[in-house]
Amino acid sequence: MNSDKRPAFAAVDWGTSSFRLWLMNAGGDVLEERRSDEGMAMASAACGFPKILKSHLSALGAASDLPVIICGMAGARQGWVEAGYVTVPALLDAVLSGAVRVPGEGRDIRILPGLANRDPAHPDVMRGEETQLLGALADLGAGEHLACMPGTHSKWVKLDGATVTEFSTYMTGELFDLISKQSLIAHSLAGPEGMDMAAYRTAVSKVVTAPGRATNLIFQIRAGQLLEGATADISRARLSGTLIGLEIAGAGGDAASAWQGTISLIVSGRLGELYGEALSALSRPYRITDAETAVKRGLARAARGLWLSSKD
Amino acid sequence: MNSDKRPAFAAVDWGTSSFRLWLMNAGGDVLEERRSDEGMAMASAACGFPKILKSHLSALGAASDLPVIICGMAGARQGWVEAGYVTVPALLDAVLSGAVRVPGEGRDIRILPGLANRDPAHPDVMRGEETQLLGALADLGAGEHLACMPGTHSKWVKLDGATVTEFSTYMTGELFDLISKQSLIAHSLAGPEGMDMAAYRTAVSKVVTAPGRATNLIFQIRAGQLLEGATADISRARLSGTLIGLEIAGAGGDAASAWQGTISLIVSGRLGELYGEALSALSRPYRITDAETAVKRGLARAARGLWLSSKD
Structure with missing residues (x-):
């Protein structure tokens, strides 16, 4: 158990209709949490992504250089900065290397890409669930798995270890x-x-x-x-x-x-x-x-891979 | 071919979002036609069923005692006067005897009932399509048929001669x-x-x-x-x-x-x-x-059965 109370990064799950932010320490433990309905729909329409993010970070007194890792619809074409898709079959860790840095911001803000199935007979996309899967890997263990991720657009995902082999929405x-x-x-x-x-x-x-x-x-x-x-x-x-x-x-x-x-x-x-x-x-x-535990773990894994790997 | 130019009745197909009226002679030939978007939705919300019907009859100079036969959503619970459902299996002619007279109107106005499947394992209802089926019988002929009636709520109907044995929406x-x-x-x-x-x-x-x-x-x-x-x-x-x-x-x-x-x-x-x-x-x-020919024929068959059978 890591009892470090110093924030090492902020982790954000930015969906279509919801915003969740966690301040985490270097071990990935949650120190503080913010939730709102300022999802992509609201952020695109009115307030803007940077303003919403800043307001939550300020409310928590986060340092101005605290890095932020984001998954979900903030990376969609109609989101903040497009973060593309990693093509399946793909190792889930591949989304880490595809993280896109948000330009023009003082702090280091990265948005994780989604996954795409580019088989013309079966095109499909996900955004956010790949980070949940990344966080669920420890629970799932080795071997083949069929994961069902219920929601507005439910995902059914075939996994072989840490590789997503196919999925359907x-x-x-x-x-x-x-x-x-x-x-x-x-x-x-x-x-x-x-x-x-x-x-x-x-x-x-x-x-x-x-x-x-x-x-x-x-x-x-x-x-x-x-x-x-x-x-x-x-x-x-x-x-x-x-x-x-x-x-x-x-x-x-x-x-x-x-x-x-x-x-x-x-x-x-x-x-x-x-x-x-x-x-x-x-x-x-x-x-x-x-699912919420999984997305927090996935974001933490991504953040530690980006910014803390040498300290592990 | 009946060349009688004297209107014997008006026939109305009153759907959820459309209104169609035909003046017909005693032989069921169409003499005049009116169409509008004053369906049940509009009639219930604002103008009212009697006013809409009168405006179209007046525009055609119809006699004040010309009878009117109506099928469709005007007979729904939220319509003009509820005309109930005939339970299947049912002979299509059974809808004629179930016609409900609109009270308080000078002229004779009748609304045809719909059909219902009351099997609890398979409950279903139709309103309007039964009149199309009545009009399509001559085309279909004897024996068993499977009819498909595409639309907002498509109906698939099993017929044995003039009997509807089952249907699904x-x-x-x-x-x-x-x-x-x-x-x-x-x-x-x-x-x-x-x-x-x-x-x-x-x-x-x-x-x-x-x-x-x-x-x-x-x-x-x-x-x-x-x-x-x-x-x-x-x-x-x-x-x-x-x-x-x-x-x-x-x-x-x-x-x-x-x-x-x-x-x-x-x-x-x-x-x-x-x-x-x-x-x-x-x-x-x-x-x-x-389908339009069928509903006109079905309404004519209903009207002649109600008002003209002795003259046939």
């Missing part, structure tokens, strides 16, 4: 948001935010049996409310189960087709319970690695 | 609209409204092979634009092909599982070309019945 979270708020189904979901877990498991099983029926199963949510008076709890569970089940059906029939081993869920909070419940309903073994 | 059109306008993918589709038909056919085939990958294939549209510079024409074709292909995969694996015969597409305009192209790409035989 599923738009599950974004579609849940769009459909639950703006489609015909929105009426059926209006109400308190509960979820009927029996209805959830049934929805998962139904769509896995017949994934082509996904948009029919979603319409049935409305019909179930009209004809049977299904509650918002049941309707919400059916929508969530259908979309998460569709994702598992796809990932299970694709990259994971031959995968009979334990699935490594890298996730935090409520989403972890939902994906765990879905995998249990399908009798698929899984283990959970906390 | 797919939210294809609504999802295309939501995803193309409001998701991450919207950026990739911005531009002129063209569509690359080779990319469309490939997308159909891909999703039919692995329907569980649908939301991954949709995300790949964005990745394809980022990594390969895919044009809006290609991106739009991929989204449309993925969603329509997913629908065909589902309907082909469900009600239509044993269906090897010709699929009866009941559709008008551009959507007919897209569905025809998709079915061709999958080597599925189909024939097209014009």
